[in-house]
Amino acid sequence: MTSKPALIVIREKDNVATATRDISAGELLSFAIVGWQATLTARQDIRFLHKVALRDIAPGERVYKYGAVIGEATRPIAAGEHVHVHNIRSLWGRAKS
Numbered sequence: 001m002t003s004k005p006a007l008i009v010i011r012e013k014d015n016v017a018t019a020t021r022d023i024s025a026g027e028l029l030s031f032a033i034v035g036w037q038a039t040l041t042a043r044q045d046i047r048f049l050h051k052v053a054l055r056d057i058a059p060g061e062r063v064y065k066y067g068a069v070i071g072e073a074t075r076p077i078a079a080g081e082h083v084h085v086h087n088i089r090s091l092w093g094r095a096k097s
Contacts, residue, residue: 004020004021005020005030005031005032006019006020006021006023006027006029006030006031007019007020007029007030007031007052008020009031009032009033009054010065010066010067011033011064011066011067012033012034013064013067014033014054014064014065014066014067015053015054015055015057015061015063015064016051016052016053016054016057016063016064016065016070016083017031017051017052017054017065018049018050018051018065019046019047019048019049019050019051019052020048021048022045022046022047022048023042023045023046023052024042024045025042025043025044025045026041026042027041027042028040028041029041029042029052029080031054033054038054040052040054040079040080041080042080043078043080043081043082044081044082045082046082050082050083050084051065051082051083051084052080052081052082052083053077053078053079053080053081053083054079055079056076056077056078056079057073057076057077057083058073058076059073059074059075059076060072060073061073063083063088069091070088070090071088071089071090071091072088072089072091073087073088074087074088074089075087
């Protein structure tokens, strides 16, 4: 029997994935993007449907989920870290500068 993947990644440019179940800190996670496999370790507990960084994300860098920009990093985010309102801000409704 094949177990269900813990993370959903849709597009190659995605730098976050969505958790398909609750994930525990320290858990080794496997994921696939466009034919290549990778692993990372969860740095914190991550709740079902929350996001996890697939790679390091710099402050001010755009955050991509399902191929779309969902916000920008407000501080450095390490691979495997929980990504949520504490470390990204939405760009919805903001004027372009």
